[in-house]
Amino acid sequence: MNKDVEIISPGSFEPERHYYTRVLNATIHPMVKSFLSLDPQRLATRFCHLNPRVDPAALNEVLHYQPKFLKWAGADLFSVATASGLRRMVVIETNSCPSGQKSMPLFAEHEEDGGYGRLIKEAFGPIVRTSRVKDGELAVVYDKNYMENSGYAAAMADCFGCDVLLAPFFNSAEDPPVKFDDGVMFVRRPNGDWTPIRAAFRYVTQKPWNRIPIYNKTPLLNPVVACLAGGRNKMVASMAYEIFNAEYNGSGLAIHIPETVRDVHKEEIPFVVQKFGGHAVIKIPYSNAGQGVFIVTNKAQLTEFMQDDYPYNRFIVQSLIGNYRWSSQGALGKFYHLGTVPNKRGELYVADLRMMVYRGDNSFRPIAVYGRRAKNPLSDELGSDCTPWDMLGTNLSVKTGTDSWDTDSSRLVMMDRKDFNSLGIGLDDLILGYVQTVMAVCAVDKMACSLFNSKGKFRSRAFRSLNDDPPLLEELRVE
Secondary structure, eight states, rough: OOSSEEOOOOOOOOOOHHHHHHOOOOOOOOOHHHHHHOOOOHHHHHHHHTTTTTTTHHHOOOOOHOOSSEEEEEEEEEEEEEEOOEEEEEEEEESSSSGGGGGGOOHHHHHTTTTHHHHHHIHHHHHHOOOOOOEEEEEEEEOOOOHHHHHHHHHHHHHHHHOOOEOOOOTTOOOSSSSEEETTEEEOOOOEEEEEEEEEEEEEEGGGGGGGGGOOOOEESSSTHIIIIIIHHHHHHHHHHHHHHTTTTTTTTOOOOEEEEEEEEGGHHHHHHHHHTTTTEEEEETOOOEEEEEEESHHHHHHHHSSSOOSSSSEEEEOBBBBBGGGGGEEEEEEEEOOOOTTTSSSSOEEEEEEEEEEEESSSEEEEEEEEEEOOOSSOOOOOSSSSHHHHHHHEEEEEETTTEEOOOOEOOOOOOTTGGGOOHHHHHHHHHHHHHHHHHHHHHHHHHHBOOSSSSOOHHHHHHHHHHHHHHOOOOOO
């Protein structure tokens, strides 16, 4: 990964640099293309037909919600079911800096920048036009995923016809090339001069709140409060989902998540795991990219977890969704993974679905979709030769060092003619995932709005009441 600021000029978008090689030679699956072609009204009509108890007016309100902070996001979804036949798309987490463009086959082959250009034009463009910082440059700041962020920078340069600064902003950097002065972002150009930024695309994922202030004059897509309110904070996200479900109670709309116990002290974890029948998922709420997730299916794994030290004091514990024979027993029964279509050896794999959406001119629109499968096939029994994470963990990111990452792209499931069929889902599942994603994004944005008072001041006490974790609170840049 390049650790120096780069100047990206118009005309520099090269597909080979911004897409996986497999994607360059892929043709989008007709069903996925059809899904992406449907306007919100047709998506809503189909969803209400499949779910006749849903209030169409409520769904229309959600799909056309105008977010203040979270204008681009992604959700990780699992396709699950119970033994009685109840099927759901379950939201595992909402991501305020989602990847996906480098994994997405082109919707139209003549538009080489694909979703990169569309997102910059339709989601980032309005932010640039309304910026209070009139004199300054445009920038993309990032701490991982160089392939995708360089693509956004190139698309931005083409869209606005100007040079764009592509600036690394690592958590471990002693002298980062990005700083804030009176709410304005500055980036250090290659010649050493600091230049103000009038708007920036942010892909800073590792503790972004410890170096990006909550208050900014330079508008960001997305601002860091979107992370604190649930886009990178599973603790607050679970509360946001509950509040959303309470608000829309009676409308037939609800965000589906695993059963969750939040704000759990470490010493309380064994009791919560016992509540879930000894099988559970323990999460550090502020980690991402597959980090800080611990699957417990026996006493030895729980003991191992309890013996380690962690940087934060609070955890969330969720019911485990696995094979039906060893999933957690919850209030609605046992949910289990439907998994992929069995291969020739009769093996099926756990796979998730990443749905990326953005707020366009009138509504939320899907812009990228891809899947990720686990390393090992799903087994009927838990044996000593395979850890639960190998059967259930779908994240492709591999941490190779401080601020250094690799990707296991062999487990990527693309939305092309070959891979898509292996997921065992159809158009209606994509629509269901889209609606679940938009609802999750709305819930997080509404939570972010509630963290400011009528005068626009961040409500630190309110946030502490939601997330009273001293190590996290000490990291916040409330300026």
